[in-house]
Amino acid sequence: MLIIILTLTCFEQTGQILGREQQSVISLILQPQVDSEPLCQASDNIEAIAILNYNGKKTETKFIFKKDIDNSILFDLSADISTFTEIFKTNVISYQINLAGSLQVKGPIQTINLVRLNTSACWENLKLVYSRSFGQEFIQMTGMPLLCEITNPIITFRFASNNQQKQIRIMGSSDGNEYYSSTGIYDYSQITFYKQELSTLITDEDKQSMKDFFTEFETNRDLRVSFVFITDAYQIRAQIDIIESSNTKCLLNLNPDVFIASRYVDIGLDNNKYSTDPDCVSMPVTFRQHAIARTNMGVFHAAILKQTKDDFNARGGVDMSFDHPIPSFHEVTTADLFYYLTSYDLNGNILLETSYQGPLALSCIDYFATIVSQIKGGCVIINFYNTEQCLSRKVQELDLIFTSQINGFTSRTTFFSFHLQIVPSPNILQYCSVKTTGIIYGNDATQKTYYDRIIAYANIIRKQQPIYVALSGKQEFFNWYGCNLDIGSNIIFQIVGISIGIAILIGILIFRQSRQLFQ
Structure with a gap:
């Protein structure tokens, strides 16, 4: 019987240990041997002791032995980090399993793996929330804690400005138990908000750094920022890719329609409702708008638009042109909008910066031309990108609107509006x-009859005054401006007879060859 005990083996010679540095835990993984000894099988579902031997030392833990599945035995060394560290500096490690009845099974460790600190596993849904409203400025890291072990950290917010790394010491807030406070008890698993107000910063240097952050972020909306947690044992960097205003509801409540074409993004909003909503802004004087499209083909910035309140209210949203047209636009399959709307008071102080993030509807229009005819009404000459995404669209219900804007968009006047059904x-x-x-x-338009409107619109075209044409629907928005028109023959008067009357055909050709212009 003694010989059997000494040579007893219950596991394959594949023993391995997996260490997780962040939690300071070790898993001893043992695979049961096929057709193992009866004594091994008799110990099934019975408590056993696992021992790791290293450098003449040992650490042990209890577990329930399983004869038919891999045994993953956990050694929790979070209270003894020095032992954890020493084990992984040892070249030779062996294990010993004490089964029921003083049976001992010994073997070598064939594989050793150490998982280093993985800060991506510390939080999910990580983002930076901020407020730039005058007198209410703050930054706040928001995220749900996951698996990390973080004890009594010193926390800093870091970013780059003018090619220099800057940081702000986070002191926290007293807003509630879920908020970090440097003077309170730190429990990583319970804290979801790391907030720092400008008004509660202690040093002038930190206060200036927060102001520098807001200035830098206004210029560079792609700014990379991070929160760094420094403990006695290690440092964890939480890299943040999503930055949004603390106020998003003022835009979301308007249910914006957002579209992207190769030249611009179009954001449909009730501007007047926004600027007069006391829950959003009070007495705004000017507005600043910035839009970014992040697509599978790259990131594209629209030109920043600044407006007075009157100009802002005169629009039902905004068209914002890209710095450069998107090349090979038909290859864009996904696009997300990041939009920032900032309002200012008479003194130039920020009343509110609100942000919106959401998917953009992709324009599928490749070629586009329009005609206004007394007989046929409104016409489009059109085709769609030859892609599955575009051609799979069903019948498009679209509105074709012809306007003038002789003195800019605030003077925009609608002459015609037609409803069409178009098959891609x-x-x-x-x-x-x-x-x-x-x-x-x-x-x-002040003209009452269709005929009078045709005459008036033809005169605008003949004088080469600015016009604006839009094709709009739930899945599509496409526009063109008078300054980019290629106008051919505009008016044809043909007198057929007194009984027939006057037949007038106005051809207004707005022709775009996107492949030549933009690809």
Whole structure:
């Protein structure tokens, strides 16, 4: 019997240990031997002791032995980090398993793996929330804690400004138990908010650094920031990619429609409702808008737009042109909008900066031309990108709106608005409709009859005054400006007879060859 005990083996010679440095725990993984000794099988589901031998020392723990599945035995050394560290500096480690009835099973460790600190596992849904409102400025890291062991950290917020690394010591707040406070008891698993207000910073240097952050972020919305946690044992860096305003509801409540084409992003909003909502802004004087499109083809910034309150209210949203058109736009398959709207008072202080993040609807229009005809109504000559994403769209319900804007967009006047049904096709096709709508961009033209409006609009085209044409629907928004028009023959008067009357055909050709211009 003694010989059996000495040579008893219950496991394959594949013993391995896996250490997790962040939690200071070790897993001893043993694979049961096929057709193991009866004594091994008799110990199934019975408590056993596992021992790790290293440098003439040992550490042990209890576990329940399983004869048919891998045994993963956990050694929790979080209270003895020095032992954890020493084990992984040892070249030779062996194990011993004490089964029921004083049976001993010994073997070597064949594989040793150490998982270093993985800060990506410390929080989920990580983002930086901020407020730039005058007198209420703050930054706040928000995230749900996961698996890390962080004890009594010193926390700093870090970013780069003017090619210099800057940091702010986070002192925390007293807003509640879920908020970090440097003067309170730190419990990593319970804290989801790391907030720092400008007004409660202690040093002038930190106060200036927060102001520098806001200045830098206004210029560079792609700014990379991080929160760094320094403990006695190690340092954890929480890299943050999402930065959003603490106020998002003021834009979300307007249910914005957002579209992207190769030249611009279009954001449909009720501007007047926004600027007069006392829960959002009070007595705004000027506005600043910035939009970024993050796509599978890269990141594209729209030109920053600054407006007075009157100019802002005159629009039902905003079109913001990209610094450069997106090349090979038909290859864009996904796009997300990051939009920042900042309002200022008479003294130039920020009343509110609100942000919006969400998916952009992709324009599928490749070629585009329009015609206004007394007989056929509003027509488009159009084709769509030859992609599955575009051609799989069903019948498009679209509105075609013709306007002028002789003195800029605040003078925008609608002359015609037609409703069309268009079937996406890679072929250039013409669609016409005499069905009018009540859609008005800006002001309604003063001319009462269709004929008088045709005459007036033709005069605007002939004088090369600015016009604006939009094709709009739930899945599509496409526009073009008068300054980019290629106007051909505009007016054809053809007198057929007194009984027939006057037939007038106005052809207004807005022709875009996107492949040549933008690709």
